[in-house]
Amino acid sequence: MGDKDRRHGEGAAEFRSGFVCFVGRPNTGKSTLTNALVGSKVAITSNRPQTTRHTIRGIVNTAGAQLVLVDTPGLHRPRTLLGKRLNDLVHETYAEVDVIGMCVPADEKIGPGDRWILEQVRASAPRTRIIGIVTKIDKVGRDRVAAQLVALSDLLGGDADVVPVSASSGEQLEVLRDVLIGAMEPGPAFYPDGELTDEPETTLMAELIREAALEGVRDELPHSLAVAIEEIIPREGRRPEQGELLDVHAILYVERQSQKGIVIGRGGARLREVGTAARAQIEALLGTKIYLDLHVKVAKDWQRDPKQLSKLGF
Ligand SMILES: Nc1nc2c(ncn2[C@@H]2O[C@H](COP(=O)(O)OP(=O)(O)OP(=O)(O)O)[C@@H](O)[C@H]2O)c(=O)[nH]1
Numbered sequence: 001m002g003d004k005d006r007r008h009g010e011g012a013a014e015f016r017s018g019f020v021c022f023v024g025r026p027n028t029g030k031s032t033l034t035n036a037l038v039g040s041k042v043a044i045t046s047n048r049p050q051t052t053r054h055t056i057r058g059i060v061n062t063a064g065a066q067l068v069l070v071d072t073p074g075l076h077r078p079r080t081l082l083g084k085r086l087n088d089l090v091h092e093t094y095a096e097v098d099v100i101g102m103c104v105p106a107d108e109k110i111g112p113g114d115r116w117i118l119e120q121v122r123a124s125a126p127r128t129r130i131i132g133i134v135t136k137i138d139k140v141g142r143d144r145v146a147a148q149l150v151a152l153s154d155l156l157g158g159d160a161d162v163v164p165v166s167a168s169s170g171e172q173l174e175v176l177r178d179v180l181i182g183a184m185e186p187g188p189a190f191y192p193d194g195e196l197t198d199e200p201e202t203t204l205m206a207e208l209i210r211e212a213a214l215e216g217v218r219d220e221l222p223h224s225l226a227v228a229i230e231e232i233i234p235r236e237g238r239r240p241e242q243g244e245l246l247d248v249h250a251i252l253y254v255e256r257q258s259q260k261g262i263v264i265g266r267g268g269a270r271l272r273e274v275g276t277a278a279r280a281q282i283e284a285l286l287g288t289k290i291y292l293d294l295h296v297k298v299a300k301d302w303q304r305d306p307k308q309l310s311k312l313g314f
Contacts, residue, residue, distance in 0.1 A: 016065040018184035021093050022133070023121055024103030025113045029135040029167055033103065034058050034069045036167035037177060065181040066189040070097060094125040099183045101131050102156065106164070107139045110151050118155065129183055132162035133176065138169045202229040205282050209250055209294070212278040213263055221262065224255045226299075235291070246290045248282070253299040263296050271296065 022030040038058030060067040070093055094100060100121055104110055121130065132152040137145045145164050153162045163179050165172040206227040213225060228251050235245040254260050264271045271294055279292045 014064065015186065015188060016181055016184040017067070017187040017189055018098035019068045019070055019096065020099045020101060020180055021070040021097040022101045022103050023094075023117055024105075024133075024135075025117065028103040028105050030103050032167040033101075033133070033135060033165065036170065036173055037067070037069060060177060061189070062177070062181065065184060067177070067180055067184070068190060091120075091124040094121050094128065097125075097128060098185070099129050099131055099180060100125065101133045101180070102152070103133045103135050104148065104152050104155075105136045105139075106134050106145050106148050107136060110148075110155055114155065130156055130160055131179060131183060132156050132160055134162065134164040136166060136168070137164045137171065138166040202232070204285060205229050205248065206250065208281040208285065209252070209274070209278040209292075212274045212281070213252055215274075215277070217262060221254075221259060224259055225263070226253045227251070228253065244288050246286070246288055247293065248290050249293045250295070252294060252296045254296060255298065255300060257298055260296050260298055 022033060024030055035058070037060050058069040060069065102114075102118060102121070104114055118130075121128075132149075132155070134145060134148045134152055140148075149162050149164060153160065156162070161179055161183075163172065163176045165176045167173070206229050210225060210227045213227070214221060229248065230251055231247070231249040233247045233249075235247055238245055252263055254263060262270075263274070265273075275292050275294050278294075279290055282290055282292065
């Protein structure tokens with residue numbers, strides 16, 4: 001991102017490329033939409049709001065274009081150092097992308113939260129084009145979709161494109177993709193074909209473990225859980241017909257002893273479930289069998305400690 005001159009290089013007459021970022025209130029379906037457009041699970045979705053931590057890019061390749069999707073964490077009032085860094089990251093992202101897709105779900109009224117996000121976006125990226133996206137259209141009837149398209153168009157101002165889409169059913173997904181491509185300038189592919197994300201694999205592994213560990217936990221764990229991948233070691237002495245096996249050692253950091261108990265569960269039952277779920281996801285991502293070793297540690301106040309934050313990749 002940022003190297004905008006590259007796209008004006010020679011031979012780039014017809015091919016289009018650029019960066020897209022989806023914004024919207026928590027739970028509006030941004031991560032699911034990213035995944036659906038990319039066609040593989042790279043961003044993290046969850047039923048819980050505000051779980052997307054890193055800027056993860058999914059890449060959409062077509063015959064004539066490349067879209068790089070940047071998935072940002074939700075904006076929220078910064079209460080900790082982590083919260084502030086996340087917000088800074090979001091604002092930088094807005095200014096660097098070519099198109100911002102403002103997501104509003106079809107089944108919820110547009111309100112102050114949406115207007116606040118739009119103000120933030122316009123303030124940090126006044127010249128960036130905004131496209132309106134009405135998400136989750138499978139949840140309501142056509143009348144409500146139509147009314148929401150009108151409302152979103154009013155919010156954005158008359159000349160913005162507005163597109164309805166369902167990431168779940170796939171309806172209108174190609175239309176949205178083509179509208180996004182149409183908004184890109186001519187330019188070359190930034191990433192080789194076949195590459196889904198430029199996040200280091202370790203970050204994705206950590207995200208998948210974190211997602212599994214948060215699933216079904218009802219208290220305030222989201223911002224108190226961080227995952228660090230300590231080691232990835234190819235298992236030696238495997239016979240060729242067995243294929244490759246990687247030993248992955250990860251540590252789940254929580255802030256308090258009580259949270260440790262929640263993550264581990266009675267007799268370690270929950271942590272085993274987390275391990276099983278995360279292993280399946282990581283194996284699908286890497287195409288390699290792994291042995292996943294998870295440990296839970298208490299790192300007090302890691303959200304407020306700059307040293308710990310950078311160790312955990314923030
Ligand atoms: N029915 C339906 N549900 C959807 C659709 N897209 C997303 N969802 C659901 O909406 C919830 C939130 O989706 P996410 O993609 O995690 O939303 P998000 O905007 O990325 O959320 P944050 O990361 O918290 O900002 C999940 O339970 C999804 O399964 C859709 O097209 N149709």
